[in-house]
Amino acid sequence: MPAAFDSVRAVGSDRAMLWGIPRYVVASLIAVLALFPFAFMVLGAFKESGEFLSNPFGVPAAPTWGNFAGLLTPEFGRYFLNSIIITAVSVFVSCLLGALAAFPLSRIRTRLNRPVMLLFLMGLMIPIHITLLPIYVLTQDLGIFDSLAAVFGPFIAFSLPVTIYVLAGFFQQIPDSVIEAARMDGAGYWRVFTKIIVPLSMPALSTVAIINFIFAWNEFIFALVLLSSPENFPIPLGLTQFSAQYRVDIPGVMAALTAATLPSVLFFLAAQEKVVSGLAAGAVAGE
Amino acid sequence: MGGASRASHRRGATGRSKKLLVWAAFLAPAMCVYGLFVLYPVVQSFSYSAFDWAGPGREPVPVGFGNYVEMFADPVFFKALGNTFFVLFASLAIQLPVGLMLALIITGPIRGRRAWRAMYFVPMLMSTVAIGILWSYIYNPDFGAVNAVLRAVGLESLAQGWLGQSSTALGAVMVAIIWQWAPFYMIIFAAALSGLPRDVYEAAALDGVTKWQQFTRITLPLLRPTVVTTAVLSLVGSIKAFDLIYVMTKGGPNNATELLATYMFKQGFTNYRFGYASAISIAMFVIALALTVLVLIRSWRATRGRVR
Numbered sequence: 001m002p003a004a005f006d007s008v009r010a011v012g013s014d015r016a017m018l019w020g021i022p023r024y025v026v027a028s029l030i031a032v033l034a035l036f037p038f039a040f041m042v043l044g045a046f047k048e049s050g051e052f053l054s055n056p057f058g059v060p061a062a063p064t065w066g067n068f069a070g071l072l073t074p075e076f077g078r079y080f081l082n083s084i085i086i087t088a089v090s091v092f093v094s095c096l097l098g099a100l101a102a103f104p105l106s107r108i109r110t111r112l113n114r115p116v117m118l119l120f121l122m123g124l125m126i127p128i129h130i131t132l133l134p135i136y137v138l139t140q141d142l143g144i145f146d147s148l149a150a151v152f153g154p155f156i157a158f159s160l161p162v163t164i165y166v167l168a169g170f171f172q173q174i175p176d177s178v179i180e181a182a183r184m185d186g187a188g189y190w191r192v193f194t195k196i197i198v199p200l201s202m203p204a205l206s207t208v209a210i211i212n213f214i215f216a217w218n219e220f221i222f223a224l225v226l227l228s229s230p231e232n233f234p235i236p237l238g239l240t241q242f243s244a245q246y247r248v249d250i251p252g253v254m255a256a257l258t259a260a261t262l263p264s265v266l267f268f269l270a271a272q273e274k275v276v277s278g279l280a281a282g283a284v285a286g287e
Numbered sequence: 288m289g290g291a292s293r294a295s296h297r298r299g300a301t302g303r304s305k306k307l308l309v310w311a312a313f314l315a316p317a318m319c320v321y322g323l324f325v326l327y328p329v330v331q332s333f334s335y336s337a338f339d340w341a342g343p344g345r346e347p348v349p350v351g352f353g354n355y356v357e358m359f360a361d362p363v364f365f366k367a368l369g370n371t372f373f374v375l376f377a378s379l380a381i382q383l384p385v386g387l388m389l390a391l392i393i394t395g396p397i398r399g400r401r402a403w404r405a406m407y408f409v410p411m412l413m414s415t416v417a418i419g420i421l422w423s424y425i426y427n428p429d430f431g432a433v434n435a436v437l438r439a440v441g442l443e444s445l446a447q448g449w450l451g452q453s454s455t456a457l458g459a460v461m462v463a464i465i466w467q468w469a470p471f472y473m474i475i476f477a478a479a480l481s482g483l484p485r486d487v488y489e490a491a492a493l494d495g496v497t498k499w500q501q502f503t504r505i506t507l508p509l510l511r512p513t514v515v516t517t518a519v520l521s522l523v524g525s526i527k528a529f530d531l532i533y534v535m536t537k538g539g540p541n542n543a544t545e546l547l548a549t550y551m552f553k554q555g556f557t558n559y560r561f562g563y564a565s566a567i568s569i570a571m572f573v574i575a576l577a578l579t580v581l582v583l584i585r586s587w588r589a590t591r592g593r594v595r
Binding site for chain 2: 023024026027030031033034035036037038040041044052053056057097098100101103104105108110112116119120123124125126127129130131132133134135136137138140141153154156157158160164189193217218220221224225235236237239240243250253254257260261264265268272276277279280283
């Protein structure tokens with residue numbers, strides 16, 4: 001029997017050999033297509049304007065940090081600061097509210113659980129555009145239009161469906177016996193939540209934090225609609241401003257794009273597995 | 288003994304209403320935010336769409352179904368609708384297969400899987416705005432990469448202003464959309480592929496099944512639920528597609544890349560026609576709802592059929 005298996009594997013690996021070379025060729029071609037725009041951007045960021053026009057694609061002959069130095073302006077720093085504030089607040093609050101909501105939906109049995117869960121999942125299907133005008137009017141009425149506070153509400157609300165879905169799924173898998181034991185010791189729902197559910201769910205919480213980070217860091221349309229002064233712009237909106245302002249200085253804009261992308265790259269390099277599995281987990285909520 | 292049982296009985300009754308109270312208390316904060324910023328605005332958009340309104344501070348004039356009547360006679364609306372469906376079908380027909388191909392590569396027998404995956408993942412690391420600006424440069428008629436490649440291979444006559452002319456703008460934008468989103472579908476398919484049962488493939492290998500048969504007869508049918516998921520994501524995502532188009536073409540030239548999303552934005556925030564813009568957003572909502580329900584019903588029927 002093991003002999004038969006070995007021969008199968010041998011045939012398999014022969015075939016893999018045959019497949020091997022085209023596989024690497026195709027894989028490399030795709031890698032070129034996937035990386036080319038990124039390389040164009042990073043290489044461009046290190047070129048002088050003149051060199052960029054004569055040699056847009058090659059490696060810079062005389063690499064310069066000058067374009068990055070040009071970014072050290074109060075306005076560009078402001079975009080970064082705004083993005084950090086907006087992202088930090090949205091990620092923290094949506095994880096907190098999401099965890100609070102996922103707990104009853106997964107661990108307190110009521111007849112309303114299914115309909116409420118469906119109501120949240122509907123949010124995945126609602127086009128953001130249908131909420132733009134009402135939210136614009138709402139922020140005007142509340143007097144928070146054109147302030148960072150204006151974008152917190154929609155950012156958090158639209159990240160709740162995925163957050164709740166992923167967390168509820170995870171909470172459900174915590175063994176009943178663990179919770180029963182705590183209840184026997186006289187712990188109420190709040191203690192069970194804070195002392196057992198949350199500490200045991202750190203992997204799931206970090207997953208949703210990553211999904212929400214990617215969403216909030218890159219979000220564009222709510223910022224576009226709800227913010228009007230450049231000093232309140234987060235990075236994506238700042239980039240459109242910057243590229244319009246420095247239309248002719250393409251390497252300068254490329255440096256700005258590179259700087260704006262750097263945090264996500266570092267984040268990804270630090271936690272590749274987590275980011276990938278987090279995105280997959282979040283996407284499955286689409287079912 | 289009797290007293291204890293009565294006490295526990297009483298605890299059962301008040302316990303149930305206390306349980307519901309605790310349930311509601313935990314849910315309340317999320318429900319408030321979600322209700323205020325997602326559910327209530329949807330309802331409000333329906334009511335806006337019955338008015339002619341130039342925004343806060345102006346008097347809304349009731350027009351009944353007037354905005355919808357106008358919409359169904361508006362050639363730009365139909366242009367935007369057609370373009371939206373183009374993006375939708377192109378996403379389904381190209382993005383998903385490309386995503387699956389990438390997933391097969393990074394889960395297949397290849398050295399350095401993590402490195403390949405990281406390289407393919409790069410587009411996901413950039414914000415849509417950055418991608419839009421970058422691709423506008425790539426399509427630039429003077430220093431853009433597309434024309435440079437064409438000139439290099441002697442197809443100088445094909446070099447053109449890709450985003451500036453109606454005939455090529457939508458296709459050009461579509462390429463950027465696919466570039467951006469293919470890795471996302473790759474990640475989903477890769478997760479599904481690595482969860483497939485090994486023994487089926489071993490049995491198939493014993494039966495001398497070719498690689499292609501293995502793919503069409505085993506892998507694809509097993510991936511069916513994932514295909515449904517990605518199809519829904521891609522459908523809904525296409526209806527929401529906005530950022531990239533807004534940055535690259537703003538719907539132009541001549542509405543060639545106008546989508547429902549960009550047209551709604553233009554009517555609302557450029558022309559300040561809140562009622563008409565709301566009617567367009569309702570159309571987007573209805574289409575998203577209809578497509579999602581359609582795909583889910585089909586997949587539900589299919590799985591039921593298979594169980595039987």
